[in-house]
Amino acid sequence: MSDQAELTVDGKNYTLPIVTGTEGERAIDIARLRSETGLTALDPAFGNTASCESKITYIDGDKGILRYRGIPLEAFAEHPNFVEVAWLLIFGHLPNLTEYESFSKELTENANLDEDMKHHFAGFPRSAPPMAILSAMISTLSCFHPHLFELDGADQFEKAAARLISKIRTLAAYTYRRSRGLPYIYPDPKLPYVSNFLHMMFSEVYGPYLPEPEVRSALNLVLILHADHEQNCSTSTVRMVGSSQANLFASCAAGVSALWGPLHGGANVKVIEMLESIHRGKQTAREYIDAAKDKSSGVKLMGFGHRIYKNFDPRATMLREVSEKLFARLGVDDPLLEIARNLEEIALSDDYFLERKLYPNVDFYSGIILRAIGIPTNMFTVLFAIGRLPGWISHWHEQNSDPAMRISRPRQIYTGNPLSNYVPMEDRI
Ligand code: ACO
Numbered sequence: 001m002s003d004q005a006e007l008t009v010d011g012k013n014y015t016l017p018i019v020t021g022t023e024g025e026r027a028i029d030i031a032r033l034r035s036e037t038g039l040t041a042l043d044p045a046f047g048n049t050a051s052c053e054s055k056i057t058y059i060d061g062d063k064g065i066l067r068y069r070g071i072p073l074e075a076f077a078e079h080p081n082f083v084e085v086a087w088l089l090i091f092g093h094l095p096n097l098t099e100y101e102s103f104s105k106e107l108t109e110n111a112n113l114d115e116d117m118k119h120h121f122a123g124f125p126r127s128a129p130p131m132a133i134l135s136a137m138i139s140t141l142s143c144f145h146p147h148l149f150e151l152d153g154a155d156q157f158e159k160a161a162a163r164l165i166s167k168i169r170t171l172a173a174y175t176y177r178r179s180r181g182l183p184y185i186y187p188d189p190k191l192p193y194v195s196n197f198l199h200m201m202f203s204e205v206y207g208p209y210l211p212e213p214e215v216r217s218a219l220n221l222v223l224i225l226h227a228d229h230e231q232n233c234s235t236s237t238v239r240m241v242g243s244s245q246a247n248l249f250a251s252c253a254a255g256v257s258a259l260w261g262p263l264h265g266g267a268n269v270k271v272i273e274m275l276e277s278i279h280r281g282k283q284t285a286r287e288y289i290d291a292a293k294d295k296s297s298g299v300k301l302m303g304f305g306h307r308i309y310k311n312f313d314p315r316a317t318m319l320r321e322v323s324e325k326l327f328a329r330l331g332v333d334d335p336l337l338e339i340a341r342n343l344e345e346i347a348l349s350d351d352y353f354l355e356r357k358l359y360p361n362v363d364f365y366s367g368i369i370l371r372a373i374g375i376p377t378n379m380f381t382v383l384f385a386i387g388r389l390p391g392w393i394s395h396w397h398e399q400n401s402d403p404a405m406r407i408s409r410p411r412q413i414y415t416g417n418p419l420s421n422y423v424p425m426e427d428r429i
Helices: 033-037 082-091 097-109 115-122 130-144 154-180 193-202 213-225 233-242 248-260 267-279 285-293 314-330 335-347 351-355 362-373 377-400
Strands: 004-009 012-020 026-028 057-060 065-068
Touching: 012 033, 065 082, 065 314, 082 097, 082 154, 082 193, 082 213, 082 377, 097 154, 115 130, 115 154, 130 154, 130 248, 130 377, 154 193, 154 248, 154 377, 193 213, 213 314, 213 362, 213 377, 233 248, 233 377, 248 377, 267 285, 267 335, 267 362, 267 377, 285 335, 314 362, 335 362, 362 377
Parallel strands: none
Antiparallel strands: 004 012, 012 026, 057 065
């Protein structure tokens, strides 16, 4: 196979190198396209553009493969441990016992918020969208820990990463408690990461919340399955913001905003709203599917389709299995699960979805699991953000450790007015 591509423009030939990734994926390197040809490449929504080289996550969307640092996602299912996966993504290898214990200790020691930060929660209306609060509060962390702006060496970076991963769950839990008018519950240093989050969410001042092992395990897995997905919208946002050398907190706050949208992380909320509307009898599953096929309806089958996966999304398959196990263990009988299965069955035997290669994505079953755990719908995307944070941090770090890093600055093709005259106000019609 050739390692270069030929391009002919206006009768002149140019040679462009072809870059090959670890798994054989090939890309034409156009870094010198403009300087050599005077042309740029137009690729709306970046459907054909690799924005960087990365060693973190590998996806083969046609085969339904997802690997973190080379390890297949399925390997984490038996003993799901989110902290271990966070370390793997950020530092590039599975932690040994010393590394794991040291990182866990950092997480424990950094779980509390500065007491002054708590006053900020009171400034938001109780009904404020949790993603708005989360984005604002992650930016606010920059004000309370300014010494972590200039990350001086590996030790400083590890501390900043641990601080952020630890505090995001406290921010999330306090957002929920405040929205319900409940007192804040301090983190418990004896509890591991996920249990501590559940404790801060659901314990009462007069009694601890003791989750079933299956609940801890399911939530660990949900977070792991969301932990990274290479250059998705929010991760690309974090890289874009980080490329200006904005600090880690500011860059991740921007990632939260990008994740909020209903076509990205916000889809898990929309899935539940869709299932609830069918449950309430607003329309049948079949009628909903018909509306989703009709472009003029503005309706989409939420939790279906993906820019990259054109086969199945392995995360959706794993979540479907987890939802079945969890429901059996907790004795939950959620009618929404039945509706979801029904929708999936109808869609997967319909030519519209088959021809377009639209399969359930990660959001299709994640909301149903979070509901069973007791997480309210408006917190679903916040849970996605907790899961995705190690991915954002690892991409920010990978980019900022590259001595060749430049500020991200795409170009455009201008299609507006040609040169026009300024018309004084009195002469305008
Ligand atoms: N329901 C109905 N039709 C769909 C759906 C859907 N969920 N998704 C895509 N299509 C159709 C499109 O209308 C298009 O049809 P056409 O070829 O007749 O014009 C065709 O399938 C191809 O879709 P694209 O728009 O090219 O897909 P794109 O890669 O731009 O978008 C996206 C992917 C945003 C995920 C889309 O499938 C979608 O909106 N899904 C629903 C929202 C969702 O679940 N988002 C979560 C994604 S996963 C994540 O971010 C964590």
